[in-house]
Amino acid sequence: MKKSLRHLQPAGEAIFKDRFTTKANELLMPWNGGITGDIGLVGIPLSKPSISHSGASLAPGAIRSALQSYTTYSGEEGLNLTDRIIDYGDIYMDPTDIIGNHQRIFEGLQDVFQTNAVNNWLLLGGDHSISYSAIKAYAQHQTVGVIQFDAHHDLRNVEDGGPTNGTPFRRLLDDQVIEGENLVQIGIRDFTNARAYHDFAKKHGVTVYTMADLETRTVKSIAEQEILKLAEKVDAIYLSVDMDVLDQAFAPGCPAIGPGGMDSKSLLDSITLAASHQKVTAMDIVEIDPTIDFRNMTSRVAAYVLLSFMKGMRRGR
Template sequence: MLNSDPLWPRAGDWPAPTGEEWADVALIGMPTSRTSLSPTQAHTTPNAVRAALRRYARVSELRIVDAGDVREPDLHEPAAIDAVAALRAELVVALGGDNAATVPTALGRWGGAVETAGLITLDAHYDLRDGITNGSPVRRLLEAGLEGCRVVQIGIEPFANSLAYAERARDAGITVITRDELRSRSMEDVMSQALEIAGAGGGPIHVDLDVDVCDRSVTPACPASVPGGISAIELRTAARVAASHPAVTSIDLVEVDAAADSADDRTVRLVALCVLEAISGVALR
């Protein structure tokens, strides 16, 4: 039970969207998990994140709304796309779910602007697999019309990918920034480069924050995280920098299985803090 303190207003418990009213930030749960390559209960994560948000302070006076969860987005992807498209907000933050959540979130925000849109992923993996799984969202967005020259993938772990997918990324014209490169650069610098590349078409940018880009010690609820990933504060920094950019219209937080988290809920709490960092970023626009 959390202490009640009138001098410390809590985050979370934001109202649902109403009518045509505009919001600064809209949350939506995208509980994808049915097509995951690893057994997962990632569909439990959106509500776990909402609960974790109550542990932290309200960070701004921006208008924040929470549209609730999309029902069965794996089975009804067109409806999930429409649910995102209907949100009237400066920034949409989608709470996954596995990485399959990226497709409906990005397409819902891009609308007819796919050919000018940009994509930034912070992820250990290329997500260029065949089929429709949590390992294929980048390939599917490319097939939907996204130009590879406006895709930037940050934090790729070479040992967690095959040469075939590295070649796919290269052939598509994707800019890849590996974990080795991140050792000598700040996240602010990397995100600045990524935003410039992704925004070159003048269209909307979607940012996929796949939490398994982080070191496994800080993200035990990510089935595919590996030792040697980025730190929690680097992921939080990426969320804030991305959200501060006016061309970024959506962010997703994915690949967390709340049911597999450690006893201290460290992964879910990190996701909640990334939501708050994104809100703080929008306040800087």
């Protein structure tokens, strides 16, 4: 007869549980082919195309884990987040085939989007190169506008290094996946970009807000204005959140940290505001390297960004 062992629980489950508290990670439900929900989540663990050293392939797992740090209750709104997050898992990434990986992201997300199980999507990178394939898949049957929170234009040419994390929006414009007038960049930072790419953005009608612009206007007011403009021209709006838009004090786990960036509260408020609009239906979070993070600070901000998106959905729809 097998003897029971006192006080032991399965590995990873011997944690404190408050009967009145639901942790945010409990909202995640694995995709089983038959369930529907409010939000779909996909991990895209790619960092090989990064210009600088990056362990961003580990970020999807780190962000999911960081959800354990938060509850589902918004005291500011006086509500519990109950939206079910259908977790489709992670797209397979080949160790060396960068071009193939971008194609796998495109094809994998095509399949995911066609399940029609949810109406809103959260994509966890990975470096910023994943946004090219993700937005391309999202724009297959609709016109898409993009609000990009970023310190960099990510409009580098592809001749000097191929499709890197510095090229996704150049490729989207060159391939006519999106129109320049439907791309808005917020948080572009000094001494972080080349003159040629600033000129390229202007030439193609991209709307650019630098950190200097944010000294006279709030990020939230800019996001609200640009979303209303985009909503008149496109079918759906996609948020692309490069975590290095934040000052290095708020996001030490980004490969390209630097001073002079945005504070986390400004970003979170903007995401909540944006997600309250019915045409904002997808968001990616990119450029976190958990191997260089400090006490998971950056992954925790990313998890909070995810929750802010959900709070905005509940507020406005």
